[in-house]
Amino acid sequence: MADESAAPVVEIPTGLAAQAKQAGWPEDLVRELLQRGAQPADLVRYMRMGVTADQVRQFIAGQAGGEAVGPPAPQLDLSWMKVPTEWGTRARPTKKGLTMDAINIGKYGEVPDTWEYQTEMPRGAVPTLDVEGMSYSVYEKQELWSDNAAALYEEAIQRRWRPATDIPWQAIRPLPDDLERAICQVCTHLSEKAQVEADVLSGWEPELSYGYHEVKLCLASVIFEGARHTEVFRKRALCNGGGLGLQSTGWGFRSVTDARNFTEMVAIQMVLQDSFTLVQHQYGEAFAPSAAEQLIFRLAMQDKARHVAYGIAHLKYVLLHRAERRQEIERYLEKGEALLVADDRDTATREAFAILLGGGKDRIQEGLTKYEEMRRRQVQQYLERLSWATIDRRERLHPALRAYTQAPE
Amino acid sequence: MPTFPSVEWFKVVGELVNKDDAFRRLGTVDARVGVKVGAQLFEVTFEAFECTGAREIGEGDLRDVDFWLEQTPEEWREMIENIREHGSADLHHTLNTIDLSKPEGFARSYDGYRRDTFYRFNQSLQHFFDVSSKIETRFTIGARS
Known part of the structure; x- marks a missing residue:
């Protein structure tokens, strides 16, 4: 009698297979990820980011540990790692330690005459769309x-x-x-x-x-x-x-x-x-x-x-x-x-x-x-x-x- | 034995507070403090957690300090001897008490904002002068004899 609960075998799209080979991800790992619902475009993005096969396996193992009690594992995104904030900032401690004035450098130190955002977005971060407003009344x-x-x-x-x-x-x-x-x-x-x-x-x-x-x-x-x-x-x-x-x-x-x-x-x-x-x-x-x-x-x-x-x-x-x-x-x-x-x-x-x-x-x-x-x-x-x-x-x-x-x- | 007033006296007291954990625990101090004793003028500088220097200055330099402390040589002597006697200023000889005892104030400034550093850092400034109780001071002015 066939095991009806077994997941169907999925095919790896050609482009993804080539990318996986180049990134060093074995086919069985890619196939497992697709069976778990990962989108090919997301996987290609992780490969291009340099995420290794071992890192993926560790992530899957960590998710598996939580499957018994928690909700389904979320898919990897990691797009937050590419947001266009000012990167490479190195504030230096002063005689008084690392003060607020000391970290006000680059764009982080630019205080606008008018604050355009109605959310709790920190100054210098990248706004997330659709975040609810906080009803501030002082913007200037x-x-x-x-x-x-x-x-x-x-x-x-x-x-x-x-x-x-x-x-x-x-x-x-x-x-x-x-x-x-x-x-x-x-x-x-x-x-x-x-x-x-x-x-x-x-x-x-x-x-x-x-x-x-x-x-x-x-x-x-x-x-x-x-x-x-x-x-x-x-x-x-x-x-x-x-x-x-x-x-x-x-x-x-x-x-x-x-x-x-x-x-x-x-x-x-x-x-x-x-x-x-x-x-x-x-x-x-x-x-x-x-x-x-x-x-x-x-x-x-x-x-x-x-x-x-x-x-x-x-x-x-x-x-x-x-x-x-x-x-x-x-x-x-x-x-x-x-x-x-x-x-x-x-x-x-x-x-x-x-x-x-x-x-x-x-x-x-x-x-x-x-x-x-x-x-x-x-x-x-x-x-x-x-x-x-x-x-x-x-x-x-x-x-x-x-x-x-x-x-x- | 350092003489009051002199650059040496302020530097000796400055070295004592810079080694004093209690002074550091009071927090940061950023102030350029003038000291006027008769015709003699000094500037004592505080930055972050320490006293960073003392030097003799001229009348025109008072515009650059945050505030200056001014009383007669005899009053300075009384204050420092009171501190020496009690280990710290008694209830009637604190910097603030002396300030209120004078219509024109003990702490004076050409700048109404910078004068307030006298209040903002008052406990540290008081500690600075209180530490002078640990040294013997010779007075060349305001002598009682």
């Missing part, structure tokens, strides 16, 4: 670019720190109740603010197209640092017999969460708000009750200064390339300043800072004077950074902030 370089983004990302990675183990928590000493309450209120405010920033930036990440991965990476580090600040200030509030304080009024947060445009968000969050927060960290460092709080604020200060560096360099880039956006950016800053001033209704944070800066509740008046000094420095640094980005806001500054540009009486 001027909408998000900052020349320092790659370097800031590397800096953030290199200068990362770990709140759990890098802070000398054991150095924290019991504090009088008023001081403990003050620092816990300040930490509540800073922890909340950091979480908002992380959340807002997380919402923008999927809006930024893939062609500008330097900016996406930089923002990813800012998001992570927002998480770190949320963590470290919460830990400080909960480690010395105190606890969390009162929630912030959140007016300033609203100006950021309501931003409808990426540059608007950057101007308000990473230039205005972060400039003011950076100075809060400076004062926190200077008036810290122990070496632990001092290091917390100093390390947070470093992170925050990087966030500001991205923000202000982005504004400068926008204005350099789209001068007509100047008034638009001024309007964002006006809106942000108004809500930042509204935040002054948050008496809890102001009074807590005053007690911390003054050294106790009984010295709160002295502390309020220092708080005003802090405000003056916040406004001064904000204006200096804007000036670097070619924005002179001294005349258009919100009146409540402009008052701090006058010499103190």
Whole structure:
């Protein structure tokens, strides 16, 4: 009785046979491949690529191992090995290692003014047809670019720190109740603010197209640092017999969460708000009750200064390339300043800072004077950074902030 | 015993931080830092994970540094002696604390963006000066006697 399950013998097309002979593929191997459903044209292509008979046998053996449990073995393609990307690239490590800037060479370093693709295709790769779009909304370089983004990302990675183990928590000493309450209120405010920033930036990440991965990476580090600040200030509030304080009024947060445009968000969050927060960290460092709080604020200060560096360099880039956006950016800053001033209704944070800066509740008046000094420095640094980005806001500054540009009486 | 301020003093401290794993663990530093002590001016350069040099400079060179640190010779002496006494700056003598104590700032710059490197690399810069606690310093200016 004939074995009806045996596969029919297939003929090898003449051209394929000649090609196989030239490539050193035995006829029985070619016949087996055809029986398995391989297309002659594909086999010729593999032969021309230099794939050896032994490599094919290994591939078949590997596939056979999976046949018992898996789906039918896929056919070899390997056409991806011939895609016309820029090949032969040899980026070299620098003194700082193999950095993002170091690999931006050849076509891989060409950052287009407009990103044409709606998919997650990496810059420098070859697009695959029919891939579904990702619904990005930011495709123009001027909408998000900052020349320092790659370097800031590397800096953030290199200068990362770990709140759990890098802070000398054991150095924290019991504090009088008023001081403990003050620092816990300040930490509540800073922890909340950091979480908002992380959340807002997380919402923008999927809006930024893939062609500008330097900016996406930089923002990813800012998001992570927002998480770190949320963590470290919460830990400080909960480690010395105190606890969390009162929630912030959140007016300033609203100006950021309501931003409808990426540059608007950057101007308000990473230039205005972060400039003011950076100075809060400076004062926190200077008036810290122990070496632990001092290091917390100093390390947070470093992170925050990087966030500001991205923000202000982005504004400068926008204005350099789209001068007509100047008034638009001024309007964002006006809106942000108004809500930042509204935040002054948050008496809890102001009074807590005053007690911390003054050294106790009984010295709160002295502390309020220092708080005003802090405000003056916040406004001064904000204006200096804007000036670097070619924005002179001294005349258009919100009146409540402009008052701090006058010499103190 | 190196004298403060001098190129030798900054180079000795630079060699110490370059051998210090703790300094490397703080991460990369890219900054050209000016130091102004009375009429004397120096530039200390940091690149990647190390202090790469120190030299004497002129007033015009301040435009090329990221920022410069400026206080009186007596204040410099107080800061360095405080570091020597405590092994690192105490709560009132950190670079940032001194910066806030001066209306015009301790870290100054002609460039609002480059001045921010003082904040971005603050812990490394603090570590640099804190390491000076390991050497004996002779002062030719700001002498108390």
